[in-house]
Amino acid sequence: MPFTPSSIRHFFESQIETWPLAKENYAALTQVQIREIHLNGFDCPICIQHNPARIRSTAAKVDAASLSERPCFLCATNRPEVQVSLPIADGFEMLVNPYPILHEHYTIVSTQHQPQTLKGCWDAMNSVIDQLGDDYMVFYNGPHCGASAPDHLHIQAGRWTEVPLIKYILTNREKFAKGSSWQENSCAPLGYAICVENRNNSNFYSQFGDNDDVNVVLVHDLVIFIPRRKHRPDCFFATNDQRRLISPGTLDMCGMIIAPDKEDFDNLGAEEALSILRECGKWQQPTIHVGIVKGKQIDSTQHKDYFTLRNVTIGVNFHWQQLEDQHFKGKLRIVPEGNEKWAINDILLEDYLTSVVSSEMNAHAPLEFLKAHAIVSRSWLIAQLERKRMPPQITTKIEENTSGENSTSDNTTIIRYYDRDDHTLFDVCADDHCQRYQGMSRITEAASTAVRDTRGKVLMFGGKVVDARFSKCCGGKSELYETCWDDNPHPEFSSVADCPEDASVDFCDTHDDALLSTILNSYDVSTHDFYSWKVNYSAEEISRLVKEKSGIDVGTVTALTPLRRGASGRICLLRIEGTRRTITVGKELEIRRLLSPTHLYSSWFYPSYAEGFFTLEGRGWGHGVGMCQIGAAVMASRGYNCAQILAHYYPNARLECIYD
Ligand SMILES: [Zn+2]
Ligand SMILES: [Zn+2]
Ligand SMILES: [Zn+2]
Structure with a gap:
């Protein structure tokens, strides 16, 4: 016979009365400090809870050896006598969690000591949420995603009203679970991918095998999947002042970060909090908004999987300027500007990248060079999108100090630096001002391979995607970011000597015409003097x-x-x-x-x-920051692979795959 919310509530209250430890910890929970944090660019807020009692769970050792040494605290034989249980679902019993995060916090454990899998508890999760009703959520931590007892199958439950992401989803219910596929229902309200499904017709849970790296929430008629990339963020393992004792489980990933340490609670900033969650979650592949053409009239045709723009001018201001029809993946939007209209293409980043690498790079360039370039371009693009999320910064600074007029000894100082002007209606334009983009018209097999082989891979530093700059030829030594753009320190870059370990001839000191003609647009073989x-x-x-x-x-x-x-x-x-x-x-x-x-x-x-x-x-040729294109191509032609090339030019950054 199923339980009702009130009978479960009664079970909770009587347990608190008989168990001093639980009583004390629930009383303490009413005193914990909570701080709300607003993230730039995201509507859903998050909060951080200072909860010292959770240190046992946060710092829990979950390796196989540590687990086998300790008595399992979820097995009935090891539980304190005072802890009572409720037979809530087939093969599962409900316990009051004595170390709560939520004001009514349950652990629902398998009666058998068996490993944590989503399949093993899916039916129980559904049964429990049906009994608990609309005020509650039931949730699951994958064995490597916050479960402090991955060897004993269990789920948890509690009231969702305190949990930011759940609150956000339920108050914006109409935005979620509208499609029928994983992709259609994926979104990123906190900067990392979640998938919201109707739980009554969801089959998505079955795609998670025994090593399911996922957090799952059941609430109302919904199931929320949060796929994971990492169990714990790098800062958890740091030994210096960068250390943060934060080990995200489902509640953290739902915007309720648990900090057992007061210092972390006091000091964790919005961007750092976001980085931690994004490091543990998977990113969603961004959609890029590309401004293709502007005109009085946009001549377009929509086909089943693509659209065609007619009479697009290519090679603006070049001798070969001409009109052609171009085909594009993704969506077409027509947006008015003044009395003209923009054709804007909303396209997935990987498709966009395949197109620009095809247009910008010769198909005969070495593959490892193309792969390195794909990763650099992807990192740069994502960093630009991230920059748009932040409040606008002054990217062109002019300081003109004139002391005295009509004097021959006065000294005017002009400090200017130029960063790509942000477009307002879209992220990038389709011509050389940003990157040349010609839709599906000139896709090369080499570019497709380079992008596909590096899918989702970016350069990361300090939890952020590196704004990976590159230029044609460093001249033997690469430059620092601050020399060229704003003065803020950019420790993700360092100045590298562009030569092999034996310090022989610099990589970019080359006269290899065949190679150069594959990597430089309209390369003039008589131009040898870039080094x-x-x-x-x-x-x-x-x-x-x-x-x-x-x-x-x-x-x-x-x-x-x-x-x-x-x-x-x-x-x-x-x-x-x-x-x-x-x-x-x-x-x-x-x-x-x-x-x-x-x-x-x-x-x-x-x-x-x-x-x-x-x-x-x-x-040298260009600003010299980041990758030296000519040096990188020479490295690739000598057998260095893309990871080695990137490690050479971005020694401080790490290559990570942030989305599938
Ligand atoms: Zn056990
Ligand atoms: Zn542009
Ligand atoms: Zn170089």
């Missing part, structure tokens, strides 16, 4: 350039003095002295812009002056 180069200007030429590009007339340039260099040697602060005035300019790209009709190859140069001429002797 080391020399530029000569007459004093008049350089004076005119500076005036044109900076808008400041310094008179005739008399001296160029590097004031500060980055780790590679790239100048980030340069003094330009003229007969009228002196200016100081930075950073890297601004210097390159000022001293060339287009852009100097790099700001790593050594200026000299003789007989009316300035000579700039330089190294």
